[in-house]
Amino acid sequence: MSVIDKGLAGVIVGETAISTVGKAGAGLTYRGYSIEDLARDATFEEVAYLLVYGKLPNVSELNAYQERLARLRVLPPSVCQMLESLPMSTHPMDVLRTGASMLGSLEPEGDEGRGAAYVADRLMASMTSMLGYWHRFAHRKQRVDTQTDEVGLAAHFLRLITDAEPREAARKTLDTILVLYAEHEYNASTFTARVVTSTLADTYSAVVAAIGALRGPLHGGANEAAMDLISSFETPQEAEKSIHHMLDARRLIMGFGHRVYKNGDPRSDIVKELARGLALESGNNAYFDISVRIEEVMMREKGLHPNLDFFSATAYHLCGVPTVMFTPLFAVSRTAGWVAHVIEQRDDNRLIRPNADYNGPQARELVKLHDR
Numbered sequence: 581m582s583v584i585d586k587g588l589a590g591v592i593v594g595e596t597a598i599s600t601v602g603k604a605g606a607g608l609t610y611r612g613y614s615i616e617d618l619a620r621d622a623t624f625e626e627v628a629y630l631l632v633y634g635k636l637p638n639v640s641e642l643n644a645y646q647e648r649l650a651r652l653r654v655l656p657p658s659v660c661q662m663l664e665s666l667p668m669s670t671h672p673m674d675v676l677r678t679g680a681s682m683l684g685s686l687e688p689e690g691d692e693g694r695g696a697a698y699v700a701d702r703l704m705a706s707m708t709s710m711l712g713y714w715h716r717f718a719h720r721k722q723r724v725d726t727q728t729d730e731v732g733l734a735a736h737f738l739r740l741i742t743d744a745e746p747r748e749a750a751r752k753t754l755d756t757i758l759v760l761y762a763e764h765e766y767n768a769s770t771f772t773a774r775v776v777t778s779t780l781a782d783t784y785s786a787v788v789a790a791i792g793a794l795r796g797p798l799h800g801g802a803n804e805a806a807m808d809l810i811s812s813f814e815t816p817q818e819a820e821k822s823i824h825h826m827l828d829a830r831r832l833i834m835g836f837g838h839r840v841y842k843n844g845d846p847r848s849d850i851v852k853e854l855a856r857g858l859a860l861e862s863g864n865n866a867y868f869d870i871s872v873r874i875e876e877v878m879m880r881e882k883g884l885h886p887n888l889d890f891f892s893a894t895a896y897h898l899c900g901v902p903t904v905m906f907t908p909l910f911a912v913s914r915t916a917g918w919v920a921h922v923i924e925q926r927d928d929n930r931l932i933r934p935n936a937d938y939n940g941p942q943a944r945e946l947v948k949l950h951d952r
C-alpha cells in the first residue's frame with residue numbers, strides 16, 4: 581500500500597538556493613539575507629535584482645536597473661487596446677493573466693536575445709502599468725500615459741491608480757510589502773511555475789500559469805478575502821462576536837494559518853507594524869483596531885497566527901489601494917520569485933510528473949455508442 585501525501589504537506593520535492601522558509605535558525609531568507617534586514621534596508625527593485633540576477637546590485641547597477649524597469653513600463657498599443665476591451669467587471673488578476681499572455685506572443689522569449697530575466701523585468705514593469713491603465717480606463721474612461729516619472733514600481737503604481745502624487749508613507753509601505761511578497765520557496769504558484777518550466781515551456785507560460793494558481797483564496801486571494809471580512813465590521817466588538825460565530829460554523833478565517841509557519845509568519849509582524857504606522861499617520865485606526873481584535877480572537881480560540889495576507893490587507897487599504905488590486909500586486913512582486921525559480925529549474929531540470937493511486941471503476945467492457 582503506497583502512502584499518499586495529500587497536498588504534498590512536508591514532502592520535499594526539490595532543492596533551492598533562492599529562499600529558506602521557516603527553517604530552524606534561518607527563518608525567511610532570500611539568497612541568505614533575512615527578510616527583516618531586506619524589509620528594513622532594501623527597496624523592491626534591489627530585491628527583484630537579487631532574486632532574478634542572483635546578487636544585490638551596487639549603486640550604479642541599481643540605477644541602471646531602475647532605468648531599465650522604467651523603460652519597460654510602456655505598454656505596446658495593442659495591449660492598451662486589449663485592456664480597453666475588457667469588461668469593467670473583470671477581476672484585475674484576469675487582466676494580468678491575459679496581459680502577460682499577450683506580451684508573450686508580442687515579445688516571445690528567445691526572440692531578439694530575450695531570456696528569462698528580460699521576461700521577469702518586462703512583466704514586473706508592464707503588469708504594474710496594465711493594472712493602472714485598465715483601472716483608469718475601466719473606471720474613468722481615461723487613457724493614461726504609462727510612462728510616469730516615479731522612481732520605483734510602488735510609486736508608479738500609486739501614481740497611476742490614484743492620479744496624484746503618492747504620499748511618502750504609502751509609497752514606502754507599498755514598497756516594503758512588495759519586498760515581503762517577492763519570494764517564498766515552493767508555494768503553490770511557484771511550484772506551478774516550476775512544473776510548467778520542467779516541460780521546457782517558456783517563461784511567459786510559467787508566469788501565466790502561476791498567476792492562475794495565485795488567484796485562489798487559499799493562496800494569494802486571501803488578502804482580498806481578509807479585507808472583505810475586516811471591512812464588514814464597524815467595531816472590534818462586532819468583529820469578535822462574528823468571528824466566534826464563524827468559527828462555530830467551522831468557517832475558514834482568511835489570512836490565518838499557514839502550511840509551513842505553525843508558530844507565526846515572520847512577515848506578519850513586519851506588515852502589522854507598517855499598518856499600525858499608517859493608522860497612526862492617518863488618524864484612521866478603525867480597521868487596524870478591528871484587525872488586532874480578530875488576531876486576538878484567532879489566537880485565543882484556535883491558536884492560529886495571522887499570515888502575511890492578514891495585516892497586509894489593512895496596510896494596503898490605508899495606502900489607498902483598492903481591494904481588488906491586493907492579489908495583483910502580490911503577482912507583480914512574486915514575478916521576481918517565480919522567474920528566479922524558472923531559471924533555477926532550468927539549471928538542473930527533470931520533468932516533474934508524480935503518480936496517483938487509482939480509485940476508479942474496475943476494468944469493464946465498452947458498450948458502443950448506439951447500444952448505450
Ligand SMILES: CC(C)(COP(=O)(O)OP(=O)(O)OC[C@H]1O[C@@H](n2cnc3c(N)ncnc32)[C@H](O)[C@@H]1OP(=O)(O)O)[C@@H](O)C(=O)NCCC(=O)NCCS
Pocket residue numbers: 587797798799800802831832833834835836837838839840882884887888889
Ligand atoms: C493556509 C492554509 C491553507 C494551510 O492549510 P493546512 O496546512 O493544510 O492546514 P489545515 O487546513 O490542515 O488546518 C489545520 C486546522 O486548522 C484549521 N484552520 C486552518 N486555517 C484556518 C483558518 N484560516 N480559519 C479557521 N480554521 C483554520 C483547519 O480547519 C484545521 O482544523 P481541523 O484540524 O479541526 O480540521 C489554511 O490555514 C487556510 O486555509 N488558511 C486560510 C487561507 C489563507 O489565509 N491563505 C493564505 C496562506 S499564506
